[in-house]
Amino acid sequence: MPTSVRFLHCGGFRFDSPDWEGPEKWTALRNQDLWQTFQAVLNLCQTENIEFLFITGNLFDQEYVRKETVERVAGSLAKLQDTKIFITPGRLDPHIITSAYRLTVWPGNVYIFSSGVSSFPFPTHNLIVSGSGWTAYHQEKSFLEHYERSKDGTIQVMLLHAVMESEKSPEGYIPLRQEQIASSNLNYLALGHNEGWSGIQKIGETTLADCGAVEPRTFADQGPHGVILGELSIDSSRFEFKELAQRAYITKNLSLQGKDNLEDMVEEIIAGIGQGERERNLYRINLKGSLTDIESIIQPMQKLLEKKLNFVEVIPLESKGEPSIEPSWRVVENSEGFPTLAHLFLKKLKKRLAEADEDQKEYWGLVEKIGQTALGRGRVFDDY
Structure with missing residues (x-):
């Protein structure tokens, strides 16, 4: 034994x-x-x-x-x-x-x-x-x-x-x-x-x-x-x-204040990242600064970083504060190639939440819960 x-x-x-x-x-x-x-x-x-x-x-x-x-x-x-x-x-x-x-x-x-x-x-x-x-x-x-x-x-x-x-x-x-x-x-x-x-x-x-x-x-x-x-x-x-994880999600924040050289900013981001990590991991670069500065630099920085990092996205830091929908409601297509009703609903709701002020967010949160129940995601019964 x-x-x-x-x-x-x-x-x-x-x-x-x-x-x-x-x-x-x-x-x-x-x-x-x-x-x-x-x-x-x-x-x-x-x-x-x-x-x-x-x-x-x-x-x-x-x-x-x-x-x-x-x-x-x-x-x-x-x-x-x-x-x-x-x-x-x-x-x-x-x-x-x-x-x-x-x-x-x-x-x-x-x-x-x-x-x-x-x-x-x-x-x-x-x-x-x-x-x-x-x-x-x-x-x-x-x-x-x-x-x-x-x-x-x-x-x-x-x-x-x-x-x-x-x-x-x-x-x-x-x-x-x-x-x-x-x-x-x-x-x-x-x-x-x-x-x-x-x-x-x-x-x-x-x-x-x-x-x-x-x-x-x-x-x-x-x-x-x-x-x-x-x-x-x-x-x-x-x-x-x-x-055992194949990759890690890595976030880096970069303030644009006092910076005007794009190549220097890219070097600051990748400093200390080994070649193996650059090829393997998934990176998100959060830019902090005025909206005008971010809009003018986000695409050029994305293109430069794609030469250094295999998987990277550059976004405004402020976007992290936007209301988010449960990830499983992400808009994807069904087997026929068309978005499902549930995903269309959540896509429109996400837009409403992004535009809502603090007083309206509670209302749209309630709409989300009602929608989940109506569309089947919020089932609470035992049908075993």
Whole structure:
């Protein structure tokens, strides 16, 4: 009988989501990056002899997922014949009646959690893996409500797409309370929701971590992105965070005050950036100054920087303060090449918000919520 269990914990792939911040031409590149990172995860499972792969939510984006994508993921996971794979559906890919998880036949080494807490014992490893998945676009109750397991000499792991009460609770989430975690008597609580990894924490006797998303999607997603490698036994644990992200989003601010030489400004921006970083990372240059100065310099600077940086966009710093719509409402076309009704609605709403004064923003925010509900994005029912 093995004395320890080796696992890999990851999440937040969001296959088929168009939510990549930056110019539209970056989207195809970042989708390709995501598949490369997914393959890197599979390779790690093989080279590190990973026995259990934990995927804690948002493997897909239910709003955009395609059948061929689900089939490709399932086919790839089937190749990990020596690895048992556990998936907990999350906020963006709940296990509803139209779920992405129903679009293919999953291989026998894949376990997908649904409503309620389910447990799978592995006596040969002295291990019990438990978890619960989202079955609606909101939670009715905490996943750990009334959950307590006594210590029985087994290694106990749970997978949840959830947040802690110490964090700002997003809409639709009921956070886990510290006393619930402490009384769970879990050896490891594998969480998913955050964009970046949380670090290893401990509450009571339970070690926990949120792995974060494997790839950053916006310029706000700073810090490392990757997976957690772990080894558990009854008396000890070992964890390692391994960065796998193909690229980073880098923001640089530049004030135009007192500057008039464009070449010098470009050199100031790229100073200290290594050649490898220039070729790999995604850069946003925020220009601060008078509107007249910015308008006259933004295009010439963009052209010069494109000779130095593979992926760069130059924008006015003030534009960051404009009201923003949830990224998943970005205007994209459907399979027939025409914008969907939802995206046309959000495109017009974004314009209204940009023109609104402070008193009007609350009104247009309410319009957005009503529109989301009417167009299906704001579904709050459980149709599983």
